[in-house]
Amino acid sequence: MPTIKEKFEKDTVPKLMKELGIKNRMAVPRLKRVHINVGIGTRIKNSKDYSDIEANISMISGQKPILKLAKKAISNFKLREGMPNGITVTLRGERMYDFINRLANVTFPRVRDFRGISDKSFDGKGNYSIGLKDCSVFAEINPDDIEHIHGLQITIVTTTEDNELAKKLLSTFNFPFKK
Secondary structure, eight states: OOOHHHHIIIIIHHHHHHHHTOOOGGGSOOEEEEEEEEEOHHHHHHTSOOHHHHHHHHHHHSSOOEEEEOSSOBGGGTBOTTOEEEEEEEEOHHHHHHHHHHIIIIIHHHSTTOOOBOTTOBOSSSOEEEEESOGGGSTTSOGGGOSSOOOEEEEEEESOSOHHHHHHHHHHTTOOBOO
16 A cells, blocks of 8 residues: 555646646655644743643654753743753654644544634745644544643645645645635
């Protein structure tokens, strides 16, 4: 059975070439990486324990996340240099394609009152960012096991510099953009 990446290369790339009028196969927009990030600043102030967030991100992504430390102190946020303030993971290759597939086909339909994702979240360089307020919409996480609900940010980095090309690329992965 072909993997999601192999299926994309075999089926979708020729369609995109024809649709976009690209003659070279290597010029077709592709996914580079996916960043998943969770800010834990408020959790550090209250409990100092963020292992449940780390476990959730690990289940969602399929790989161990890393802890991000503050690079400099900011007194207004009560943040000192070296304090943990985020958990992040970067997905590439087959895990990235698997995550994108699960995000578009399983997770988005589970979001309450979901009417599609905005096409205004592109950054002008072909990258797309999504923020979810509740991590329990992922099928890998049991909502009964969550003590504190936390959100997460997902950034999808593509090889293209054009937002329209990136939108067409994400549409091939069944991303439900608002009409």
